[in-house]
Amino acid sequence: MVKSPLRNPEQLLKSHRTWEYPLDELIMFFFFFNCLLLLLLSLATLSCFGLASQLPQLPQDELEALREIGEQLGKKDWNFSLNPCANWTTPSTDKYYNNSVNCTCSLDKCHVDTMEPSDTPSYWIVLHINQFVSDIRCSGDDMEKRFLRGQDLAGVLPPSLAKLRYLKTIDLNRNYLSGHIPLEWASTQLEYLGVSVNRLSGQIPGFLGDIVTLKYLCLETNMFSGTVPPELGKLVNLENLILSSNNLTGVLPADLANLTNLIELYSLQPFLLFRISSNNFAGKIPHFIQSWKRLQKLEIQASGFEGPIPSDISVLNNLSELRISDLTGESSKFPPLTNMISLRRLMLRSCNISDLIPKDIADMKNLLALDLSFNKLEGNIPDLRGLGSLELVCLSNNLLTGNIPDWIKDRDYTHQIDLSYNNFSEQSAPSCRDSLNLFRSFSGGKNLELGGCQKDFPCSKDHYSLHINCGGEETRSGNIVYEEDKDEGGPAKFQPKKDNWGFSSSGHFWDGDKIASDYIATNVSILKMNYSELYTTARLSPLSLTYYGRCLADGKYSVKLHFAEIIMRDNESFHSLGRRIFDVYIQDKLELKDFDIAQAASGVDKVVVKEFKTSVKNKTLEIRFHWAGKGTTAVPTRATYGPLISAISVESDFPIPSEGKRKKILIGSLALALVLILIISGIACWKCYFGGKSSTEQGMSYNGLMSMMIADVTLVK
Numbered sequence: 001m002v003k004s005p006l007r008n009p010e011q012l013l014k015s016h017r018t019w020e021y022p023l024d025e026l027i028m029f030f031f032f033f034n035c036l037l038l039l040l041l042s043l044a045t046l047s048c049f050g051l052a053s054q055l056p057q058l059p060q061d062e063l064e065a066l067r068e069i070g071e072q073l074g075k076k077d078w079n080f081s082l083n084p085c086a087n088w089t090t091p092s093t094d095k096y097y098n099n100s101v102n103c104t105c106s107l108d109k110c111h112v113d114t115m116e117p118s119d120t121p122s123y124w125i126v127l128h129i130n131q132f133v134s135d136i137r138c139s140g141d142d143m144e145k146r147f148l149r150g151q152d153l154a155g156v157l158p159p160s161l162a163k164l165r166y167l168k169t170i171d172l173n174r175n176y177l178s179g180h181i182p183l184e185w186a187s188t189q190l191e192y193l194g195v196s197v198n199r200l201s202g203q204i205p206g207f208l209g210d211i212v213t214l215k216y217l218c219l220e221t222n223m224f225s226g227t228v229p230p231e232l233g234k235l236v237n238l239e240n241l242i243l244s245s246n247n248l249t250g251v252l253p254a255d256l257a258n259l260t261n262l263i264e265l266y267s268l269q270p271f272l273l274f275r276i277s278s279n280n281f282a283g284k285i286p287h288f289i290q291s292w293k294r295l296q297k298l299e300i301q302a303s304g305f306e307g308p309i310p311s312d313i314s315v316l317n318n319l320s321e322l323r324i325s326d327l328t329g330e331s332s333k334f335p336p337l338t339n340m341i342s343l344r345r346l347m348l349r350s351c352n353i354s355d356l357i358p359k360d361i362a363d364m365k366n367l368l369a370l371d372l373s374f375n376k377l378e379g380n381i382p383d384l385r386g387l388g389s390l391e392l393v394c395l396s397n398n399l400l401t402g403n404i405p406d407w408i409k410d411r412d413y414t415h416q417i418d419l420s421y422n423n424f425s426e427q428s429a430p431s432c433r434d435s436l437n438l439f440r441s442f443s444g445g446k447n448l449e450l451g452g453c454q455k456d457f458p459c460s461k462d463h464y465s466l467h468i469n470c471g472g473e474e475t476r477s478g479n480i481v482y483e484e485d486k487d488e489g490g491p492a493k494f495q496p497k498k499d500n501w502g503f504s505s506s507g508h509f510w511d512g513d514k515i516a517s518d519y520i521a522t523n524v525s526i527l528k529m530n531y532s533e534l535y536t537t538a539r540l541s542p543l544s545l546t547y548y549g550r551c552l553a554d555g556k557y558s559v560k561l562h563f564a565e566i567i568m569r570d571n572e573s574f575h576s577l578g579r580r581i582f583d584v585y586i587q588d589k590l591e592l593k594d595f596d597i598a599q600a601a602s603g604v605d606k607v608v609v610k611e612f613k614t615s616v617k618n619k620t621l622e623i624r625f626h627w628a629g630k631g632t633t634a635v636p637t638r639a640t641y642g643p644l645i646s647a648i649s650v651e652s653d654f655p656i657p658s659e660g661k662r663k664k665i666l667i668g669s670l671a672l673a674l675v676l677i678l679i680i681s682g683i684a685c686w687k688c689y690f691g692g693k694s695s696t697e698q699g700m701s702y703n704g705l706m707s708m709m710i711a712d713v714t715l716v717k
Contacts, residue, residue: 058084058103058110065163073148073177074155085110104166150174152573157195159184173197173218174574186210196220196242197574197635204248206231214238220275221245221577221632230255239263241275244299245579245632248279257288263296277301277323278630284308285324290315297321302629307352308332314339320366323510325349326629331376334358343367347510349394349543350374350628357382357395365389369508373397373418373543381405392491396420396437396506396544403428408436418492418506437492439504439546459551459619463500466549466621466650471520472537482534482647489519489539500551507543507627512639514542521644523566529607534647535564541625542642549621555654559586559612559623562647565597565604567640578635582643585624586614594630597644613653623648 057063063080070078078084085103103110153175161167162184169192178199185193186207193214201223208217209231215238224246232241233255239262281304289298290312296319306329313322317339325347331354337343343364354376361370362384369392370384377398384390385407391414400422408417409430418437426442469475469482476482487495489505496502505519521538529535539545561584569575584592591612601608614621625643633641 062164065160068160068163069158072155072158072160073153073172075148075151075153102169148172148175150574152176154178154572157182157185157200161185162187165189168192168213170194176572176574176577181205181208183207189213192216194218196222197577198222199577200224203227204229204232204243208232209234211235212237216240218242219246221634224248226250228252228256232256233258235259237261243279244275244277245634246279248276248281249304250281251283252276252281252286254286254288256286257291260291261294262292263294275299276303278303278632280304284329285310285327287312289313292316294318299323300325302326304328309335309348309351311336313337316340317342319343321345323347324351327351337361338363340364341366345369345510347371348375353377357400359383362386368392369510370394371508373506381408383407385410390415392416392508394418394492394506394508394543395422398422400424401443404430404441416491416508420494420504420506432494435490435492437494437504437506439494439548460499461551462553462619463549463551464553464652464656466501466552466648468501468547468648469534470537470547470645470647471539472533475531475533477531477534477647480649482649485539486520488516489541489545490516491542493519501547501549503539503548504544504546505539505541506545507541507642509542509639509642511633512637514639521567523605524569525566525605527564527566527605529564529605534562535566535607538564538566538644538646540642540644542627542639544624544626545643545645546622546624547645547648548623549616549650550619552616552619552621552650553652554616554619555652557614557616557621558651558653559614559621560649560651561610561612561623561645562649563597563608563610563644564601564606564646565644566646567644568598568604568636570598570604575636577632578640579631580641580644581627581631583626583628584610584643585622585626586612587622588624589614596631621650 058066063084066078066084067080070076085105149171150173153172155177156179157172157177159182161170162182167188168190170190171192171194173194174197176199177195178201180200180202181195181204183205188211190211191213193211193216196218197220199222200219203226204219204224206229208214209229212234214235217232217235217238217240220242221244224243225248227250228243228248230253232238233253236258238259241259241262277299278301283306285300285305285307287310289295289310293315295316298316298319298321301323302325305327307327308329309324309327309332314336316322319340320342321344322340323345327350329352331352334353334355334357335348337346337358338360340346341363344366345368346361346364347369349371350373352375353372356379357372357377359382361367362382365387366389367387368389370390371392371394373394373396375398377395377400379400380402381395381400381404383405384393393408393416396418397420400419401424403425404419408419411417413433413435416435419441420437420439422441423443424441429438429442430436432438467480467482468485470485472482472485474482474484483497483501485497485503487497489495489503491506491508493505494502495504508514509518519540521540523536527535565580568578568580579596580598581594581596583590584595592610597608598604600610625645627642631641633639
């Protein structure tokens with residue numbers, strides 16, 4: 001073997017010395033090169049600040065247009081003694097507030113081109129807030145690019161925007177604007193139009209279809225009514241359309257099939273959207289959605305549509321997120337999703353699906369979240385052990401049977417799995433853990449506390465009342481002590497608090513990064529009502545929340561539910577534009593439909609108590625709060641929706657027997673039972689002695705009498 005000439009240490013040292021001087025020269029070269037770059041960057045910084053301070057003025061017509069826009073919006077703090085392109089910026093006071101004008105400037109003139117929206121930082125090398133100086137964007141890297149967002153402006157949409165001929169982007173989201181979309185806007189060349197979370201009303205105007213440059217249109221969370229105009233089908237460049245949380249009716253026009261550039265019919269990000277949830281549309285989900293081949297995200301929750309989900313949806317193989325919920329109509333089969341191998345989040349909730357869970361879901365290797373709850377799914381859970389990224393599985397309120405599969409038992413606490421309200425075999429019950437909800441998951445229905453969470457045992461005594469301070473500390477209201485309820489919730493939480501009550505929490509806040517502590521609300525202002533300790537906290541749920549009581553003596557009860565809206569506001573602000581709507585069931589009976597706490601209490605931070613009469617049988621009481629997809633989801637912040645309950649009070653309507661009386665009743669019952677046993681035994685022996693019936697018939701008669709007697713004794717107890 002040929003030896004390397006550098007293996008000898010002396011040779012290595014000699015080789016190092018050979019390269020000593022070239023290496024030093026290379027280091028010196030990079031040192032001077034970096035110094036030069038630093039000098040150039042410093043000069044560019046000074047130049048940008050200098051240019052920013054010496055920018056040309058806006059043309060007079062655009063300056064006058066800005067004055068008119070300020071008046072129409074109710075914007076009173078613009079300083080027209082300063083150059084709008086150089087000095088009209090304000091620090092970001094919170095995540096929704098921004099006040100800046102963006103200009104494109106040449107050497108001798110500037111034009112307003114952007115009232116720019118974004119919830120993300122600018123990553124350009126920039127030196128002044130949201131300005132353009134000869135194609136160099138000047139902005140601090142930690143500043144956010146927005147314009148007139150979140151300022152609670154109480155004016156109207158300014159018609160004078162049409163006078164800014166170079167305007168491409170307008171963001172008036174999260175204000176308090178009223179009125180209609182002005183006709184003058186039809187002549188603009190806008191690419192981005194965002195007016196969500198305002199008080200705009202009337203019909204969506206058809207002339208929006210004339211702004212053919214539009215790529216993004218967001219009208220979410222307003223009071224628009226009527227039908228979607230077919231003219232929107234002319235927006236062939238549109239990539240994002242958001243119409244959620246309005247009062248829209250009718251059918252979606254077939255002209256929307258022309259929107260072949262749609263990337264999302266929903267999104268959490270500020271781009272690529274189509275969202276039409278929480279409206280009152282009629283008819284079925286249109287088949288023309290198959291035209292949106294580029295669609296990546298689609299949300300149709302509680303929109304008023306009938307099922308079934310069209311089979312054409314299978315051609316949308318670019319979808320990464322699909323959310324459909326609360327369809328009306330008859331039962332249907334599971335839609336074909338075979339081609340949707342790119343799905344990361346799949347929700348088909350309350351869609352009247354009566355079928356088996358398809359095994360090809362196991363082919364969705366990127367799947368993170370699966371919600372098939374509130375359907376009529378039957379059979380076994382398929383083997384999804386190959387979906388290593390799957391973090392959330394919600395299969396509650398179905399008709400699933402068989403054993404709970406091993407792949408679910410093997411998942412650790414980081415995986416949230418909700419199997420509540422099903423018919424699994426009790427022999428397959430896994431051990432208890434916080435992230436696995438097994439409330440009423442098994443056939444038979446004898447027990448609520450299942451698996452390892454709470455073993456089957458008879459009630460030690462009967463209870464006649466129940467008082468819970470939901471989400472809060474133990475507190476006293478008059479002579480009543482409300483028990484504490486501070487345990488954190490979660491997407492799949494079954495929490496037996498004591499031997500006589502507990503709660504089950506189902507659902508994930510899909511629109512936000514919520515953690516367990518976010519399932520308990522805390523008041524955002526000082527509460528002035530009596531016994532305010534009951535209302536400073538409340539328990540929340542993004543879908544379904546059940547409080548149960550057990551070991552309650554059978555009979556008639558009064559149930560009082562205490563509510564106070566402590567998150568949404570009712571001031572003249574966009575924070576007041578939210579609508580929390582949910583349903584309430586007691587003993588599986590719908591008691592409150594589309595309940596709105598603030599509306600019922602005539603304001604926020606005000607108490608409303610709803611009282612109901614109910615019956616307890618088998619010593620069990622259930623109170624369930626359910627969100628059916630209605631109301632807003634983004635006010636005051638995104639992922640604000642779902643049931644909220646402050647306190648629960650349950651009292652018997654019948655006299656509570658004293659301890660001594662209960663003992664006498666028990667002794668009397670046992671004595672009566674003994675006498676009955678002796679009498680029945682004597683009669684049976686007499687018949688057996690004199691004959692007249694076969695021994696088998698006599699045995700059956702005797703056993704039947706004994707069973708009836710034991711049942712009577714149990715009822716007396």
